[in-house]
Amino acid sequence: MISQLSHRLNTSSVPTSSTRLLIIGGITLIGGGMLFGDIFAVFVLHQNGGATGEALLAASHAVALGDAQSIKTIFGHIGGLLEDHGTKVDTHVHMSDAGYLALLLALVQPYVALSERRKKQLAWFFIAAGICLPVGIFLIHYVGLAYSPSPVIGWASVLADSAGGILIAVLVIESWALWKHLNSNDSLSQREFPHDRDWEQRVLLSAGATLVLLGFIYGAWYAGVDLYEHEARETQIFHSILSVASQNGDSTAGVNSYGALAAEKAVKVAAHSHIIEFGLLAILLSFVQPYVYLSPLWRRRWILLFLAGSLILPSFVFLETKLGLLAGGIADIGGLMVIIALAGMLAGVIRYTGALEAIEQSQ
């Protein structure tokens, strides 16, 4: 294997440092985002949903009692709970998505008409902003508007928005440099990604594209069958809660229906988004395989573990409304399988980088 690496180094087919940096940063961000998502699902999601339901029930009791003043306070509390939930979901999504974009940028590095030094600087900016964006989003709920000069945007939002701005700027510069390369007859600034791991690449490419297709078909079905029905049902439930409460009745059944609807919506949307994200990740990981410096057996083990987790997580998230917490637990195990597989592949990429540096130093 060392001789293969040495040969690649001599023939300039190794990825340059910007590519390696983006691959390592990308997998780390995706793994971090998934770990955060798993922790959120286990420790925050259900508790937050329960607290929101309790607050809504308290608001309906206040309606029955004709206590409009308390409602204001309760809705302030519900707003806080929704912000807590929303910012944690956004932290998970944005950290993972920044990782996907980093892997995508790694793919296009050979076609980017910039010096290696500039590419490396941009890669560092991208990874740093990819970390600051989810950290800023996470802090929005806790920092709030403390010391903020704006009545609606706090310092945590400023951090998140600035990081988002940097991500956009890097993307625009990379797009411009890519466009420049495509419109010139210059040779590639580095060699393209090699295709010497056929089984791994083929399995990840075809399985990934199939997962994405399944996610799209499910998403189209959801939009056609469920989306409008869910929206209409939510309005109907609120009407029912308010109508019963304003006649001094007990709205517990209505509030429970609202909780069930919120859970149904959440699991269906999560199943749709997760199966597509894992499919996309599988396609991206197919390009990284030549740089996973592990034995073929271990590379295949990590791929199979990754694909199994990618199927288990969305399937059991979808089944959560039918099977309850058991399905939620199995889905979390699926997520953990993906995280472990990513960590295994990341270890392989880091070993590759270490081996390259050793060869570079010896030459």
Place this chain on the structure above:
Amino acid sequence: MNAQRLLISGGLILAAIGMIYGLYYALFVEHQTLDQMGGSLANAFMAAADRRIPQSDSALADYTKSKYVYVRQVDVHSHWIGLAMLLIALGASWGHVRFSSRTRLWVAIMLLAGSFAFPLGVLLQTTFHGPLPSAVAIAGSALVIVALALSILGLSMKNRVEE
């Protein structure tokens, strides 16, 4: 026109559009929309507490409208970026799609057109009523699904189709 270039450049442009839209949305729209949504629902409950039922119904209708718009605005941002990433990833693997170059170009055009049109249709739903925005969204998603199915077929073929 090279299909691989089309997918990668189109994907990068779409990602930039999705991110710029997301940044604009986060800075100028999201906080206000969330305030409007929360405020409308709170008003519906407060009006019901005062037994002002018509006002409660009206505030609930405002909440429904705000939420309808909010859900779609967030969907536009996430779908544009998600589809952009898919275009770039597929563009990089386009060499493995075993169709003739002409077919590959058409499939790439379908993917790009669908990826742009589907979220655009969803965005138009927030401002225009009637069937046109939904038709654009449905046509866009159908294009993406068909093109992706064709891509999987091309990826699974062993030998390239001769020109």
